[in-house]
Amino acid sequence: MRNCAVITEYNPFHTGHKYQLNALNAKGFNDIFCVMSGPFVQSAMPAFCDKALRAECAVLGGASAVIELPTVYATASAQLFAEGGLKIISGIKNVTHLAMGGVGNGDDILRLADVKISHSERFTQELKAELERGKSYNAASVTALTRIYGNIYPDRPTVATLLKDPNNILCVEYITAINKYCANIQPLIIERRGAAYNDLSADGEFVSATAIRTADECGKIHTMRKYIPFHYDEICDNRKHHTADIELYKKLTLFALKKATTDEISKLRNCSEGLEYSLKKLAHLNNLDEIVNAVVGKRYGKKRLYRLFLDLHLGIEKGFTDNAFCTRLLACKNSFNFSQLPNYIKTTNAQIKTAAKNCPDVQKVLKIDENATNLYNTLSDIIGDYFNYSVIKV
Secondary structure (H helix, E strand, O other): OOEEEEEEOOOOOOHHHHHHHHHHHHOOOOEEEEEEEOOEOOOOOEOOOOHHHHHHHHHHOOOOEEEEEOHHHHOOOHHHHHHHHHHHHOOOOOEEEEEEEEOOOHHHHHHHHHHHHHOHHHHHHHHHHHHHOOOOHHHHHHHHHHHHHHHHOOOOOOOOOHHHOHHHHHHHHHHHHHHHHOOOOEEEEEEOOOOOOOOOOOOOOOOOHHHHHHHHHOOOHHHHHHHOOOOHHHHHHHHHHHOOOHHHHHHHHHHHHHHOOHHHHHOEOOOOOOHHHHHHHHOOOOOHHHHHHHHOOOOOOHHHHHHHHHHHHHOOEOOHHHOOOOEEEEEEOOOOOHHHOOOOEEOOHHHHHHHHHHOHHHHHHHHHHHHHHHHHHHHHOOOOOOOOOOOEEO
16 A cells, blocks of 8 residues: 655645546556645645645645644744654555655755755754844855755756755755655655745646735636635635735734743744844834844844744744644545554544643644644634534545
8 A cells, every 4th residue: 555645735735736636646656645634734824725725736636635733843944844844644554655846957856965964063054053143044045055966966056056946955954854754765756846935926727825925915816716626615705704914914923922921932843043122122113014124134033023923922932843743634525544643643632632631742732733723713713613623525
């Protein structure tokens, strides 16, 4: 039996995602497991639409089952995002491959990952040196990896361009996490088709999720109908009545910054290098964009800051990704064999509550998911909480 896994956001699910699942089904895998973010995505922003709707689209598109990636991982850096997904996948029976979308030469991506794995000590040293020069983590990581790769493969073309694409960075992190958590799984790079990541073009066979979200923000979601293969009307209705209020989110964040002490901010997962003092000095301002623009620079990117703001709202402190956790099955085919799931993937709310009751670490991670759902629902005018959910069967 051969199963394949995918770590994803589906924000929203579009024809490019369907292409990938079609390609995997064509390879004859028995089941395809998708590990998907919930109410908030890696950019630390609210998801485009409800996780239940996104999960159902994935099953309609060819997935066998969709499992929720806990918020502490779903809103983390590329490394922790990948590690969270692999922690879940490692316990699912008969998973032989992890599929990932790459851009460019797949062999170079595999070599890059091998360099990071095989020369981890040197990578750590190079990374530290670049951070001390004032670069952000992502920029420092790319510089360090490019330099080491160039020294080892002087006859190969430079990979700096390859690492400018976030999808390729994620591929490297996925492969690194495979080596750490389940070395028996093989990476399977499926070349992305059509629009690149964050490409805003709105024509051709495929477009990016960013293009769809941007069209919606401009009131032109109708121009993207052909790229949303399932539940287009339901997604539009969800956006009409339950779009997260970003301006409200910014105001709530301003209040949270004003209320928090420097000590409280310093304990957050994404806080380092005295960032808490920079933020508190600017907390008197009443415009979050002004604060962000004043802090962002070579060392801190906007995504890093927004992840810290979400940490502040949800209470995500350093070390939370080291805790044991459980998560839920979001959706599956009617014919799905539940016996393939490990014990930490739950199918009922009662199972989740029992797991949390029996383990303080699980309770800590679950509390983050509860907070994330409550925040998302508040911003999106949705009634209910984390436990207002049952498995969707298609």
